Amino acid sequence: MPDSVPSSLVGVTVNLVYLARLREAFGRSGERLALGSALPTVGALVAQLCARGDPWSRELAPGRAFRVAVNHEVAGREVVLRDGDEVALLPPVTGG
C-alpha cells in the first residue's frame, strides 16, 4: 500500500446514521466521521469503527448481521464513499 493518500480522496467526511438496536448500543443516533483510510470504502469505515473497541467491535464484528446503506441504498463493503455521503448502519429489519 502506498503511504501517500491520493489528493482526490483527502478529507472524506460522512454523516453516519445509527438505527434501532445499533443506535441504542452506540448511545447516539449518528455522528460526522472523517475517514482515515486511503481508500474510503464501506469496509474501511466499518473497520475504523471497530478499531474503537467495545461496543463497536462487538456490534460490527464479522458474522454479526447488519447492512450498510449509502444515501438510502444498500451498499456492499467495496463501495467507495464520497464526502458528504449519508451512511446508515441497519440491523436486520423486522417490519410488516
Place this chain on the structure above:
Amino acid sequence: MPVRITEDDFDAGREIAALRGIDRRVGAVASFIGTVRDVNDEAQVLAMTLEHYPGMTEKALEAIVEEARGRFDILDALVIHRVGDLKPTDQIVLVAVTSAHRGEAFDACRFIMDYLKTRAPFWKREQTPAGARWVDARASDDEAAARWKP
C-alpha cells in the same frame, strides 16, 4: 402515491375502494393486513413501537412495488405501513393489489409482503413484562423472500 408511511390507523375498505377506483379492467383485488399479536417468542407483548429510516423507507417500498409491477401483470398496488406506538390488535401494514385475474393479484400481494419483511427498513421494539426488547429477524422471512428469486 402507492406507498404511505403514517402514524395513523387506516381504513382498509376505504383504501381498497380508492385503489380500485373506477378502473373497469379490474377483475381481482388481493389484500393483506398485518396486525400486532399479544404474544411473540413465548413472551406477552404489552405494546410495540415501530421505528423506520425516513427517506430510505419510502424508496425501498417504492422499489419493491416497482419490482412487483415488473414481475406480475397487475394494474395497481398500494402499501401503507404504520410507525410509532402500537398495541395488540392494532393494524400495522396494508398491501393491496389489483389485476385482471386473481393469480397475479395473489402472487404480487404475497411478493410485496415477503420483500417488505426483508428489505424495508422497519424495526419493531416490544414491551414485555420483562422489559423492552428489539424483535429479532426470522430466518423464515429470508426463506419466504428467497422463494421469489428469479
